[in-house]
Amino acid sequence: MTTTDQPTTARVAAATGGSRTRAVGVRRDLSADDIAASGLRDRWYPILPSRMVRSGEMKKVTRLGVDWVLFRDARGTVRMLEDRCPHRSAPLSVGQHLGDRVACKYHGVQVDGTGTVVSVPGMPGCALEGKQATVSLEVAEAADTIFAFVPLTADSQPTPFVLPDRLSDPEVSWFPNYAEWAGPWRFYMDNVLDPMHGAFLHRNSHSMFGGDTSARFRIRETDRGFFFEKTDQRGVNFDWVEYVRGSMDYVDLEIPYARNAGPGGVFGIVGMSTPVDADNSAIFHWRTRRVQGWEREVWRFLYRTRLEQKHWEVLEQDREVLEALAADADVEEHLYQHDLGVSRIRRIYRADAKQQAAVLAGDRV
Ligand code: FES
Ligand SMILES: [Fe+2]
Secondary structure: OOOOOOOOOOEEOOOOOOOOOOOHHHOOOOOHHHHHHHOOOOEEEEEEEHHHOOOOOEEEEEEOOEEEEEEEOOOOOEEEEEOOOOOOOOOHHHOEEOOOEEEOOOOOOEEEOOOEEEEOOOOOOOOOOOOEOOOEEEEEEEOOEEEEEEOOOOOOOOOOOOOOHHHHOOOEEEEEEEEEEOOOHHHHHHHHOOHHHHHHHOOOOOOOOOOOOOOOEEEEEEOOEEEEEEOOOOOOOOOEEEEEEOOOEEEEEEOOOOHHHOOOOOEEEEEEEEEEEOOEEEEEEEEEEEOOHHHHHHHHHHHHHHHHHHHHHHHHHHHHHHHHOOOOOOOOOOOOHHHHHHHHHHHHHHHHHHHHHHHHOOOOO
């Protein structure tokens, strides 16, 4: 995996602006259940690792149940359009990359990075030219990752792009990790809001073997979300997690490391899940450590040579359980005190989905 150290600033593509003549990517007929299943809108999501969108190529992805095409323009800035030609809906991703625009394979219509039709070669001067007829998302590239703001309506204004604390701190060194899981995005959120699974599912891992196998938990509110934490153990195992609602939703947690795991301060993880569709998700983690100078180089060498593989093994344990859960796992269940965090996050997302569906239905909320 290619990684670089953190960038100093995020590169943000130009705002798309203007009115959209067609907006399949921002559908108006989504119910609260649709939104809960395929993902909440009006927030930033990680879309792909930067390395997966190479210059001169077009990359097709599905996110929040919609097909998109990503490409780098002549300046290297990532553009993200709905993968649907404004003419007769052929996928743009199988067309031609022309630097600052893409040409549809079917009849050659050319669309630029803002979703505007710049040429209809079969009929020059056609009224379609100059129209912004394809949904184009605001994109930011930071932390070796391409992020996009997914709007609820064609009028949604992107919120400022703000990275999680650990990823914007120059004293913190990080390694990104990307995986695709055949499970709903909400199962990922349930999983990370459930620290107790560390002491069982990951008991035989390199980092989560210690501490008690029973605990009491509490929720601690913050001005940006909440902590879900053990009341009687900290700094031993996966003992707490913070859920943050910012310009993007993420979780933040720490796993204590033994001294022989190399130099540096606390080992932290930032996690995010982006819905692919109702049944699949794209999983993003950044493994971080506060470490500077020569120790940073030692840490980065140790991580790549020894720890990264162990982390993949831990992540595989999560993936195997989540992919094996029944599709209605969050309907037929018996929760207990350790699941307060799970209940809480579900309540938040249910309320958000309901509110967004009401906006789409034109209600005042
Ligand atoms: S469908 Fe794309 S040019 Fe006709
Ligand atoms: Fe886990």
